[in-house]
Amino acid sequence: MSSPVEEPSLVEWLAQTRTWADAQMEQALSELELGPPVHREALRYALMGPGKRLRPALVRLICNQVGGRDADASPAAVAIEMLHTYSLVHDDLPCMDDDDLRRSRPTVHKVYGEAEAVLVGDGLQSLAFEWLALTGQSIEQVTILARAAGPAGMVGGQSLDLAATGRGDAIDADEVRRIHASKTAALIGAAVELGAVAGGASTDQRVGLARYGRGLGLCFQAVDDLLDVTGDAGTLGKTPGKDEADQKATLVATLGLEGAREEARSLAQETREAAQDVGCPEGGLALALVDHLLARTH
Amino acid sequence: MSSPVEEPSLVEWLAQTRTWADAQMEQALSELELGPPVHREALRYALMGPGKRLRPALVRLICNQVGGRDADASPAAVAIEMLHTYSLVHDDLPCMDDDDLRRSRPTVHKVYGEAEAVLVGDGLQSLAFEWLALTGQSIEQVTILARAAGPAGMVGGQSLDLAATGRGDAIDADEVRRIHASKTAALIGAAVELGAVAGGASTDQRVGLARYGRGLGLCFQAVDDLLDVTGDAGTLGKTPGKDEADQKATLVATLGLEGAREEARSLAQETREAAQDVGCPEGGLALALVDHLLARTH
Numbered sequence: 108m109s110s111p112v113e114e115p116s117l118v119e120w121l122a123q124t125r126t127w128a129d130a131q132m133e134q135a136l137s138e139l140e141l142g143p144p145v146h147r148e149a150l151r152y153a154l155m156g157p158g159k160r161l162r163p164a165l166v167r168l169i170c171n172q173v174g175g176r177d178a179d180a181s182p183a184a185v186a187i188e189m190l191h192t193y194s195l196v197h198d199d200l201p202c203m204d205d206d207d208l209r210r211s212r213p214t215v216h217k218v219y220g221e222a223e224a225v226l227v228g229d230g231l232q233s234l235a236f237e238w239l240a241l242t243g244q245s246i247e248q249v250t251i252l253a254r255a256a257g258p259a260g261m262v263g264g265q266s267l268d269l270a271a272t273g274r275g276d277a278i279d280a281d282e283v284r285r286i287h288a289s290k291t292a293a294l295i296g297a298a299v300e301l302g303a304v305a306g307g308a309s310t311d312q313r314v315g316l317a318r319y320g321r322g323l324g325l326c327f328q329a330v331d332d333l334l335d336v337t338g339d340a341g342t343l344g345k346t347p348g349k350d351e352a353d354q355k356a357t358l359v360a361t362l363g364l365e366g367a368r369e370e371a372r373s374l375a376q377e378t379r380e381a382a383q384d385v386g387c388p389e390g391g392l393a394l395a396l397v398d399h400l401l402a403r404t405h
Numbered sequence: 406m407s408s409p410v411e412e413p414s415l416v417e418w419l420a421q422t423r424t425w426a427d428a429q430m431e432q433a434l435s436e437l438e439l440g441p442p443v444h445r446e447a448l449r450y451a452l453m454g455p456g457k458r459l460r461p462a463l464v465r466l467i468c469n470q471v472g473g474r475d476a477d478a479s480p481a482a483v484a485i486e487m488l489h490t491y492s493l494v495h496d497d498l499p500c501m502d503d504d505d506l507r508r509s510r511p512t513v514h515k516v517y518g519e520a521e522a523v524l525v526g527d528g529l530q531s532l533a534f535e536w537l538a539l540t541g542q543s544i545e546q547v548t549i550l551a552r553a554a555g556p557a558g559m560v561g562g563q564s565l566d567l568a569a570t571g572r573g574d575a576i577d578a579d580e581v582r583r584i585h586a587s588k589t590a591a592l593i594g595a596a597v598e599l600g601a602v603a604g605g606a607s608t609d610q611r612v613g614l615a616r617y618g619r620g621l622g623l624c625f626q627a628v629d630d631l632l633d634v635t636g637d638a639g640t641l642g643k644t645p646g647k648d649e650a651d652q653k654a655t656l657v658a659t660l661g662l663e664g665a666r667e668e669a670r671s672l673a674q675e676t677r678e679a680a681q682d683v684g685c686p687e688g689g690l691a692l693a694l695v696d697h698l699l700a701r702t703h
Contacts, residue, residue, distance in 0.1 A: 140552075142561025142587070145568055150556065197527060202500075202519035221500035225523070226564050229495060229530065233555025236534045240548040249547055250538040254438075257531025258448065263440025266524050270443055289440070 117395035121164060127177065128163035128184055129155065135185045135238050142230070149219040149227045150234075154192050156210040157344075159405075162187040165298035165323070166305065168392055169316060175306025182242035183252070183301035186235040190256050191294060193231035196224055198265070204349065211344040232256070247304055255297030264290025271356035280361040280370075284325070287358075291331070292324025299323070315385030319393065322378030327400050329371035332357040334404070336364060342405045375401040415693035419462060425475065426461035426482055427453065433483045433536050440528070447517045447525045448532075452490050454508040455642075457703075460485040463596035463621070464603065466690055467614060473604025480540035481550070481599035484533040488554050489592060491529035494522055496563070502647065509642040530554070545602055553595030562588025569654035578659040578668075582623070585656075589629070590622025597621070613683030617691065620676030625698050627669035630655040632702070634662060640703045673699040 115123070132154060141147040163184035170180035199206040199214040200221060206214055216224035235256075239248050254260060267286045271278050299320025303313045335350040336359050350357045358367035378397045387393035413421070430452060439445035461482035468478035497504040497512040498519060504512055514522035533554075537546050552558060565584045569576050597618025601611045633648040634657050648655045656665035676695045685691035 140557035140561075142556035143565045143568065146556055146561055146564035193527075197523055200500075200523065202498075202523060222567050223564060225495055225498065225500060226560050226567070229491075229526070230556040230560040230564075232527065232530050233551045233560060236547055237551035237555055240544045240551060243544070246538050246541065246544055246547070249534055249544070253531050253535035253538060257535055258440030258444055258528040259438035262524050262528040262531060263438075263444055266444035266521060266528075267441045269520050269524070270441065 117392055117399055120392055121159075121399075124164045124167055125160045127167065128160040128188065131163070131181045131185050132188060134181075135189075135234075138241070139234055139238065145219070145223065146226065146230065149215060149223055150230060152218060153196050153215050153227050153231065154189065156212055158188070158192070158210055160188060161327075161400075162191050162295065162298040165295065165320070165396075166302040168396070169299050169302030169308075169320075170306035172387065172393060173303055173306035173308040173312055173316075175302075179305045179307075180302055182239055182244050183248055183298075183305050186239045186248075186252060187294070187298050187301060189231045189235035189238070190252060193228040193235070194256075194261055194265075194294075196228040196231070200224060203265075203269075204353070206346060206349070208340065208346050209344065245304070248301055251297050251300050251304065255293040255300075260289055260293030260297070261291075264288070264293065268356065273354045274356070275354055275360075278356040278361060280358065280366075283356050283358055283361050286356060287325055287328040288321070291328035292321050295324030295327060296320035312385060315381065318381035319378060319385060319387075322374060322381050323397065323400065326371060326374040326378055326397065329358055329367060329374055330400060330403060332359050333364070333367055333371060335359070338404060344405055371401060415690055415697055418690055419457075419697070422462045422465055423458045425465065426458040426486065429461070429479045429483050430486060432479075433487075433532075436539070437532055437535065443517070443521065444524065444528065447513060447521050448528060450516060451494050451513050451525050452487060452529065454510055456486070456490070456508055458486060459625070459698075460489050460593065460596040463593065463618070463694075464600040466694070467597050467600030467606075467618075468604035470685065470691060471601055471604035471606040471610055471614075473600075477603045477605075478600055480537055480542050481546055481596075481603050484537045484546075484550060485592070485596050485599060487529045487533035487536070488550060491526040491533070492554075492559055492563075492592075494526040494529070498522060501563075501567075502651070504644060504647070506638065506644050507642065543602070546599055549595050549598050549602065553591040553598075558587055558591030558595070559589075562586070562591065566654065571652045572654070573652060573658075576654040576659060578656065578664075581654050581656055581659050584654060585623055585626040586619070589626035590619050593622030593625060594618035610683060613679065616679035617676060617683060617685075620672060620679050621695065621698065624669060624672040624676055624695065627656055627665060627672055628698060628701060630657050631662070631665055631669060633657070636702060642703055669699060 141150055166184040167180040196215045198204050199209055200216055207217055215227055264286055268290055299316050303316045335347055338347045358370055375397050382393045439448055464482040465478045494513045496502050497507055505515055513525055562584055566588055597614050601614045633645055636645045656668055673695050680691045
């Protein structure tokens with residue numbers, strides 16, 4: 108693990124990384140065939156909305172930390188944001204979470220209709236794999252992304268989440284943790300793993316980094332559960348209070364507000380330790396990111 | 406192109422290939438992680454329904470014709486049927502074609518609900534790429550499948566189709582042909598291309614076979630348009646008469662019944678010529694398949 112003497116502040120780095128990620132995505136959109144005009148426009152609306160670009164940032168951060176260049180991280184950074192965006196577009200559908208607001212704008216189905224929103228999500232998933240392949244990435248990257256995205260990961264977690272919704276008292280915190288592990292942590296973990304592979308990490312580094320990625324994902328989702336209760340629409344960019352209204356299985360519902368806060372803090376601590384174990388420097392970006400995600404307001 | 410002295414009859418071969426494809430898919434389902442029980446059950450319901458397995462059959466046929474073994478064709482055969490099945494599950498959704506019947510059984514959303522049906526489609530797309538990657542296929546196969554599935558192919562074609570639906574007189578046969586080329590022929594063409602790549606075809610063979618695959622896909626969709634008018638639910642396994650009721654842009658709507666029949670016949674002739682140009686033997690499976698698709702009743 109390299110230890111740069113001076114690192115930019117995390118906030119500065121995240122802002123710069125957002126710009127970088129957006130440029131990589133623009134590049135991909137300009138090189139890929141995006142189909143008929145309406146579809147192209149809807150794809151672009153979904154993908155280029157003002158997102159945090161957390162997953163591309165993780166790919167870049169970890170790739171750099173193990174000695175890779177930004178250019179090595181670029182394809183996976185684009186692919187994972189496409190994957191993540193597709194999941195948001197489908198989650199927001201009326202038959203799923205039925206959300207009108209995402210990234211502070213009307214959701215894709217509000218603007219382009221439900222059928223086109225289904226297709227935009229479907230198309231973004233194909234494009235993610237097409238982009239990895241077109242840019243000549245290893246088949247290993249395809250495996251990592253597909254596995255984290257599919258039934259063993261994100262999609263399976265969504266299905267668990269659906270099945271738990273409305274079951275109120277029958278759900279305990281352990282079931283919520285299982286949902287979080289697959290629904291959210293699998294893809295955030297994949298961002299870390301993709302960064303490690305793209306940067307040429309050793310097997311040992313990859314195992315340690317996988318712990319960091321998984322912890323980060325769990326912490327991220329714990330804070331998400333909290334923000335749905337404590338956040339406001341303006342900062343959040345989406346509608347708060349929906350989890351309770353929809354009787355979602357969340358940490359807040361199972362552990363209470365203080366219990367969920369404690370869980371988020373404890374996950375953050377485990378994640379810090381995982382980063383330290385793999386040699387991430389104190390005061391460096393990987394550790395600062397944990398605190399940043401814990402304290403986030405959107 | 407090898408010219409086996411004795412080939413089984415096409416009908417015999419198709420039946421045997423259906424059994425082979427189902428066994429390959431069972432194998433894949435047993436090796437892949439399929440997530441929580443409900444999701445696993447819904448995935449299996451969607452994928453293992455009584456389909457024609459046309460795309461896996463094409464992968465196998467072409468792979469064998471250029472000298473590859475069944476084992477070489479297996480991963481792509483499974484992946485493309487997963488991809489195709491996902492597209493059926495999403496097409497049948499209430500916000501898309503709103504179909505209750507598919508492969509002679511209630512559609513996935515009728516049995517498992519809309520949200521789970523969205524997830525089953527999403528999951529099947531991930532699994533298709535995961536399976537190609539897990540079985541160690543080339544990144545080239547990922548490119549072929551992703552491109553044919555995404556905005557440049559099937560998904561883009563669906564979007565075009567949506568935009569054309571209900572526009573009645575404003576649509577001409579050329580626009581319908583463009584829709585067919587991307588909505589249907591891209592993925593059927595990909596089956597042929599994947600078979601060629603899996604079997605180690607030369608570049609020349611691949612170019613010729615691409616023409617055959619594309620022609621086959623156009624012919625298949627032309628017959629589909631006809632069957633919606635002339636078929637019956639029992640044989641078809643889905644609801645006929647829907648295209649007209651939904652004011653879909655079809656060859657029948659733009660050319661009339663006789664014009665659409667003529668188009669199907671002429672596409673079949675071009676496809677036969679493409680097969681002959683690349684050395685497919687007269688009386689062999691590749692040519693017999695053209696006649697079979699032209700004459701199909703479901």
